[in-house]
Amino acid sequence: MAVLKIQDQPSLLRAIFNVDPDEVRSLIFKKEDVNVQDNEKRTPLHAAAYLGDAEIIELLILSGARVNAKDNKWLTPLHRAVASCSEDAVAVLLKHSADVNARDKNWQTPLHVAASNKAVRCAEALVPLLSNVNVSDRAGRTALHHAAFSGHVEMVKLLLSRGANLNAFDKKDRRAIHWAAYMGHLEVVKLLVASGAEVDCKDKKAYTPLHAAASSGMSSTVHYLLSLGVHVNEVNAYGNTPLHLACYNGQDVVVSELIEAGANVNQVNERGFSALHFASSSRQGALCQELLLAHGAYINMRSKDGKSPLHMAATHGRFSCSQALIQNGAEIDCEDKSRNTALHIAARYGHELIITALIKHGANAAKRGIHGMFPLHLAALSGFSDCCRKLLSSGFDIDTPDDFGRTCLHAAAAGGNLECLNLLLNIGADFNRKDNFGRTPLHYASANCNYQCVFALVGSGASINELDQRGCSPLHYAAAADTDGKCVEYLLRNDADPAVRDKQGYSAVHYASAYGRTLCLELMASETPLDVLMETSGTDILSDSESQAPVSPLHLAAYHGHCGALEALLSSLLDVDVRSPEGRTPLSLACSRGHQECVSLLLHHGASPMTHDYTHKKTAIHAAAMNGHPECLRLLMSNNDQHINVDIQDTNGQTPLMLAVLNGHTECVYSLLSQGASVENQDRWGRTALHRGAVTGQEECVEALLQRGASVCVRDIRGRSPLHLASACGRVGALGALLQATSASHTDTHLTDNHGYTPLHWACYNGYDACVEVLLDQEVFRKIKGNSFSPLHCAVMNDNEGVAEMLIDSLGTTIINTTDSKGRTPLHAAAFSDHVECVSLLLSHGAQANVVDTNMRRTPLMMAALNGQTNAVEVLVSSAKADMAFQDRKRNTALHLACSKGHETSALLILEKVSDRNLINCTNAALQTPLHVAARKGLTVVVQELLGKGASVLAVDENGYTPALACAPNRDVADCLALILNSMMPTSPMVTIAALPALSLTQTVINHHPTSNHISKGVAFDAPPPLRPDHASYCRPECPLSSADDELNDSDSETY
Incomplete structure (x- = not known):
């Protein structure tokens, strides 16, 4: 917030700050704007309230000043007056109906401000006008929280006397006593306790007032709370006791107080750290540490990750603490879970004094730590040369490798500190030593672009063209990482070979191209022409030779969008349409990734948008359209140098327009249509772009296609039109647009597919209520019959009760007992699938429970029994009173059928309702009774x-x-x-x-x-004739519906 100069402000504001009521009256009389705002939206009334000048406030309000005007922090004049503790100003504002409940951006009311600023008299004026003194701000804090935090005893008393909730908590569940304890306001704490505040209450992280007071070093408050009998070893959500917090913050007086009260000096938190760990890592923890050790703290206590207090002191560089620990018998070479000792830790963080002290007291400098590294490895890796000298002075073989075969010189090269590197080189470190991956120190220096280290290693005689296990030379790594080209340039000047390829066939040129290192490419080109480095220009770059890379540098640069690298490569190539093993060109890759600058550059150099890949025959236009890159698409189609076929098809017959619609790229769709893309093209399955729009529900794409005259009547090889697919996929928006276009076609030939199913069948089968509702609004779908396996059959077959009810309400109850070509009613279908709600719905609308089909002469009960649909069986035998004596063509009853398939529960449900002995002993065509069949199936209970x-x-x-x-x-x-x-x-x-x-x-x-x-x-x-229970057998002879296309595949799998 800027400080404004008073002389630059309006004359009215200057008069207010000069406390000149007469001048204010004069200016008001001269029609000075009393509601003028500064750049922070503060008015003259805000200024007068801030100054507490009641006379001027009165003058301004009577002259039309808005009493509840808010500045950009939503502060009103009442907020300002209260903050200034001006009782007179507050009285005037309240007299003129100032809003006592006004909130600033922190949701603080004038009462919050009064509580924070010890404006007791102002608060007394505000409270009677408030309906609730416990209103909270954005952080959930009440006025009592603010008063307790600020230590205003009189204000706290006032609020408590006016009904303030002393146990109200903020959004972190902290109460007023937490804040008073944290700030050390002992009198407020006592007052709150005397009023009934809980002394052991916890916030969301389980911090108590004792934790709060201990962490901030409020010893008097800590002493008082302890005298009340609070639990001294209470833990918070992290397992820390008040002693932990006091030690962490170096509060030695509180530590002494807690220890005297019986605090457990060896209690650990969730991570296994004791108070001594915290004291040893604290900047002011020396005295705390001394107190803990004097009271029996275990000096070698290990945390869950194996760290001792000495590890903690070494991590944070607490020399005096480490000295005290060592002198009190701390284990010098104690290892953590990563095998690191305190010496490793000190070396890692460069704490030279601690290293000296540890070595002086016998620390083993040759002890292996994480990954088998020595302290010298860690010091060299982190670039602490003085620490390296200390560690070398203790006597050490500098070429001893870690678990990965890396010496200290490898670590120094990776760390990039020249002083450490030279120190090791000067005492004879082996600069050509290879690690387990075959890498020398020069590989690491090059990979990290440490020019000075590269310079030093090469100057010492390091092998420039040494290859690691992947076949990479230092130049490969430098080419991938070097942004300014200094390392690459130096390596090239010292005979690094840019033509060397790794085991995958990639050269340094490939690496530079993949990472967009243009300078590196130019440097390598200046040494050897790029086309020579890549062994040829054009398509020969991908010969079958084992030494060749699977893709060219041009592909890598185009794919990653490195335009500069691409330009450097193109200047050396004759054929820009070089192919990958799959036949993809750099242009196709750039288009698929949306790198329009690369696309423009490739087109400028003659790349062909019509070159297709080997597998799917997709071109760059397909790639841009499929991935939704309209700018790339426009660049391709505006290329005047080559003929562009916007309707080119891939192996599946898909055009770029189809792919754009399928993926919902509306802008690409419009671009293609504007270039004359055909909306009538069909793929190998007979589907158009409109079919795809119907499946994905891309309404904008569908509208665009329809506006261009796309036909709704086109049917695919299965006879399905876009209407079928939109209905099957529940795309109600697209369906509405298609139906509107259909009404103008005056033909119904596209309303049934090859199996006679209409869009209504599909919508009912998949349970899309909205689509069903839209279709039923069309007269044609209320009349058209289609397949005799009706929409109602489809709905109940898939347990779409809502859709079934909608059909019955719309088409009438006459559809309840309609039969398909096998004489099966919707009740047969619902019973077959065990959809009880649908069974009950059909029965409630008059479905005949004992109707038989024409194929096997089975009732719905028989269907349910045959398939073990116990719920449907129960409803049919109980509610519908289905006749259990009916026999099918092979004279099987429902009981025979249930037993024949081993459906014990279904058989028992039927038996429960059977009392006729003749039915019990009824025989089928094979003269078998239910007992024969049940015994054969081993149904003991039956x-x-x-x-x-x-x-x-x-x-x-x-x-x-x-x-x-x-x-x-x-x-x-x-x-x-x-x-x-x-x-x-x-x-x-x-x-x-x-x-x-x-x-x-x-x-x-x-x-x-x-x-x-x-x-x-x-x-x-002989066993009973086999009975077919699955959905497929239920409907297969009648040309069934098949499931909706999954991303327009041509699967012939049937749904039921």
Whole structure:
């Protein structure tokens, strides 16, 4: 906020600051604007309120000054008057209806300001006019919070006497006592406690008032709180006690107070740090550390990551603390979880004095730390030459490698400190030593563009063209990273070979191109022409030789959008349409990434927009349109040097327009249409751009295509028009636009696909209520029949109850019992899919529960039982009273069908409603009773229930098998079982089986003797005819709907 000069302000404002009421009256009489604002929107009334001049305030208000005017911080004159503690000014403003609830940008009211500024008399005037003294500001703080923070005892008393909530908390759950304790306002703390404030309350991070007072060093407050019996070892959300916080902030007096009160000096927080860890890392922690050690703090306490207090002192460079720890017996070579000792840590952070002290007390300079590095590695890597000297003086083999084979010279080269590097070189470090990756120190210096280090290493005789395991030379790394070209230039001057390729076939030119290092490319070109470096110009650059790279430098520069590098390369190439192994050109890559400057440059050098790749036959125009780069597209199409076919198709017949629409790139669509792109082109599946717009729901694209005359009637190879796809995908906006265009076509040929399904079928099947509603508003869809598997069938098949209800309301209840080509009603479909809500809906509108289909003559109950749809079975047998005695073409009842597929629950639900013994023993075409079938399937509970209801154990099927023999897994086993039973009890087969003790049947047995012609048949058991339960079998013979296209693929998978 700028300080304004009074002489530059309006005359009225100068008169106010001069406290000259007469001059103010004179200026007002001269029609001076009393509501004039400065650049911070402050009015003369703000100034008068700030000064507390009641007379001038009165004059201004009576002359029309706005009493509640707000400046750019939303402060009103009342805020200003209260801040100045001017009772008279406040009284005048309140007399003229100043808003006592006005809020500034921090949501602070005049009462907040009064509480912060000890304006007690002002607050007394404000409070009676307030409905709530506990109103909070943006941070959730009440006036009491502000008064407690500022230590205004009288204000606190006033607020408490007027009903202020002393336990109100701000957005961090901090109460007034937290702030008073933190600021050390002991009298306020006492007053709050006397008024009933909780002394052990916690904020969101579990800080108590004791934590707050301890962290800020308020020893008197700490002493008082401890005298109230608060828990001295209470932890916050991070596990820190008040002692931790006091030590962290170097509050030694508080530390002494806490220790005397019984604080646990060895208690650790969630990370395993004790108070001694914190004291050792604190800038003012020496006295705290001394107190802790004197009271038994464990000096070698380890945190969860293995750090001791000595590690902490070494990390933060606390020399005196480290000295005290060492003198008190701290373990010198104690390792953390990364294997680092305090010496490693001190070396890493360059704390020379601590290094000296540690070595003096026997620290092992040859001890391995993280990744097997020595302290010297870390000092060299971080560039601390003095630390390196100290560590070298302790005696050390400088060429000893770490776990990755890197010596200290590698670390110095990577760190880039010339002094460290020269120090190591001067004492004989091996500059050609390779690490486990085959890299020398020169590789690291080059990769980090440390010119002075490169200079020193090359000057010492380091091998310039040494290759690492990836086949990269130092020049490769320098070319990728060097922005000013100094390292590359120096390497080239010292015979670095730019033609060397790595194991992937990339040269330094490739690296420079990929990272956009134009200067490096120019430097390499000045040494050797780029076309020579790349072994040729044009398409030969990608020969099949193993030494060749998979892509050219031109591709890399174009893909990454490095225009400068691209220009440097183009100046040396004859063919700009060089291909990658997939056949993509640099222009295609630049277009796909939207690098329009690169596109313009390539076109200027003759790149062809019509060159396509090998796999998908896509051109640069396809790439720009597909990825939504209209500027690139315009550049391509405005290229007058070459003929541009805007309707060029890829291998799938897709034009750039189709791809732009598919990906919703409206601007590209408009650009292509303006260049004459055809809206009628079809791909290999017969789909147009409009089909794609319908699938993706890109309404702007659809509108643009329709305006250009795109036909809604075009059908793909499956007979689907854009209407079908929009309905199937729930694109209601696009559907509306298509329907509007359809009304002008005067033809219905496009309303059914090859299977007779209409858009309404599709919308109903996928449950798109909005699309169904739009379609039903069209008379044509209310009349057109299409496939006999009706929209209502589709809706209930997929549990779209809302859509089904909409169809019934719109088309009437006559559609409830419509049948498809197999005579199945919507109730069959709902029961088949176990959609209970739809079953109930259909039944409530008069659906016939006992209607049979024409194929297998099965009722909805049979469908549900066959497929184990227990919910549908329960509704049909309970609510609909479905007839369970109906038999299908093979004379199976619903009970037979449920048992045949092992649906135990469905069978039990049916049995629960069956009391007729004849139905229990009803036989199918193979003379099998439900007991035969259930026994065959091993349905123990069902068999038990059947026997309990009087099922005959002597009933014989067409093979002469009783239910007992039906349990046999095959015919031979059944024959053997019959022979054994006969030999055990040589009597008639019926008696033998009836008397079998192994069955333990206590139920009454019905004498159901077979006729002689049944017994004379060979003993054999045939399972019931196979029943088809899946969705596919339910609908397949009737040319089913197939699922909506997933990104317009040509999958023939059927939905149901």
